[in-house]
Amino acid sequence: MAIELPDPLAPGPTAEPAPRAPTVRRGLAWSTASNIVLRVGNLAVGIIMARIIAPEEFGVFAVALTVWSVLGSVAEFGLGADLVRRDDYERHLPTVATLGAVLSGSLALVMVLGAPTIAGLFGSPAATGVVQLMAIPMALIGLSVVPAALLQRSMRQGTLFAIDGSSLVVSTAATVVFALVGLGPAALALGRVAGQGLTVLLQYIAVRRWPVFGLDRTVLREAVGFGLPLALANVVGWSIISIDNLIVARTTSPEELGLYALAFNVASWPMSVAGQSVRVIALPAFSRLPDDAHRGRAMVRVSGLIWSVSAVMALGLVFVAPQVVTVLYGERWAGAAAAVAPLAVFGAFRVIFDLAATYLIACGHTRQVAVVQVVWLVALVPAMIAGVTLGGLAGAGWAHVVVAVVVVLPAYLVYLHRARVPVARFLRAWTVPTLAGLPLAVALWVITSTLTLPLVVLGAAAGAGLLLYALPMSRWWIGRARAVGVDAPV
Template structure:
């Protein structure tokens, strides 16, 4: 009996934990969640300034090397690329960030599933080249679709590594890797454009950047998945269900974002598509470079608080209000200075983009609030509700674009912006109130009031101040309008004790780093 019992205890040893699971453990981070989230937010805001400068510089250079007609060929392919990219990720990277606990084998399963989805979408996107060419009546988009499809594999891998870094708030490593990769991708595009490769320079940039991101982030993570035959894919099915709705939301979101470019290319000309895309792209720099990187702080932070509604609401208001403090002044400045900005950054060939830029900039005033709500949906695991909202939003925006296009390109931009501000934003707040701790009152405290102030200021500057300085040189116009925006937001900070404290801490952090 004793011998048998001994043999039994020997043959069934206690399973040892995989040491690689420690990479995904957030226990230590949760003990200092507020402090780490604050430091990470400050770093993201600081490096976002560099990213904004990088992208504005990119626009200024590329716009002078590639005319609107050629740029439109590349822009026509982007909607398909972005939808395929959302499908290739299938929302699985978000599952890595959102789950309370996750281990190495689970993440390995998600990695290979992600890569499989990306491979399928790469083939689908390449095959869509011919239908797209027939739709646009432009055969030059065929090879563009086919070459860009290769980027999906590397984008899927880089997004997986990015989520691993974000889960434990390793924001510095994630953002620096992204910045360096994008700078090198821009360098490739500029060199190719100087060699006369036209829109192929943009295609190369779209391909090179995710390859570099994958390499840099893999080095930072020091993690590689287990081989597919060692992975239990069944354990990842819950994440696939969650990720499926996130992917569905991302697809619908991309369809909505790029629907204007598609309608412009269909109703008008490739040049019109290029103008609309570039105006939307330039106006979207502030949210792209500020809000989206901050998701690496918001989602993991809010995910850790999903079981404590009061703490969740308090953190939501804190994070979104601080993000808006950086985002909204830039958006207001772009709206007020749309004419001189287009003249300075893009040159005379793009002058028709100026009125489009004004309306697109007003649209971006909502980005802080809507992005915050999106992060709240994901942090609470409510991807199904987020998907449902996105489907309704697409229908509403498509209707607005179709109605506006009957009256010209500018009318289409106006209809798009007003629909997003006056219809889809209140709808999103209402849906969030049903499934997350965020009520309309909480949203107003975190974003709504600041957004209303920003819209009023943009209107006053664009229609009251900008006409008074039109006769000045372009740089002088930008200085005057920039000073007006800075003055108003300086007063906004001065009258808020919390904002004064945040600004003081940011300045102290910058000074400490400078002395070091």
């Protein structure tokens, strides 16, 4: 794919121009397409594994995945984001590579040695070996920081798509083979090992360089100064979407944890498609705009477009969650449907929160992001305990929604206002998509109230979404998409 931005591997002037609209739109198109394809691929993998692995076995793996996700946010340490936003990134590369390798290696050692204690904390001793296996991809995270950042800053989304797709294929094949020979939850961990290893290898091949290590104390201080608040925010952020696993595991059973983990995965589709598509483009695009005023206007344009996608996906899941779960994963996973609806609402807000955090990071406001995440976690813990106690898995989902609306959204709006985002216009950008969803909500209610066969319900819901939302919104989407990357008032 032809790249219009300067080659990040070539020497030359350190300053880079703001990304041009065609480059941003091309990157966004590649990112969106790749996320949709990869999401469909992951969905297929989930369907296959749900037929092979029981809910209680998936609950065991969920323990290991939770630990890996939280510690993985420390391993990255915001180093990749710092490279993406810097003009003088080249002199940072050896120090960042060294710091990333040391951090991820140390955290992998913590997982190996601390696995029995961690598994006991979750009330799942059977997870000990799986946690130790997940230490291998943990060690590989640090090696991935530099090449991943170089690909992201140059918006090489086609290349990233090819790498992620290859990793998905290898990971899936390994997981299925190991599951069929009876390794249970360990099969999921071994699949993750194979996928992560291939990802790192292909990333270095794509940027045409191998790891170069070194240590510059000035660079180290700058990297730590930027990354420490962001690492804290990432740890807290992953804790926010993991603390529910701990509470569910401690108060229910591995089977219930498996059902909840599946529900969270299904409800995260808006985040996976809309949020991740934009995140990889938003950070370099926001970072290279000349000042906060320009960034603020761009933020308003993007937010409405993102909300229009994430909100309609959440709306669909709210109404057809039981049919989605039973058709795709089977009757033994039907208990997950109760949590999908509230978690889908939370998933739509997560997309906006992720966009807000990306914007603040691009502006260099990592401490503000950390503050929001800490406040979020402090509010979520008692809400989650009350939710699970009173409402089970569904209560856990509604706890997320209440905290998101009452605590997190206002906190982000305060910091966005301080970062020159016109908050009133930011919120108004959601008006058209929200109002356009009302006829669809009525239609979905009628469909789910009158039809019984799950496949018929899903077909009718898809048709309603196309006729009542996608077609009426098509002109609005085209206009907003053309505005992405263009430095003009909204």
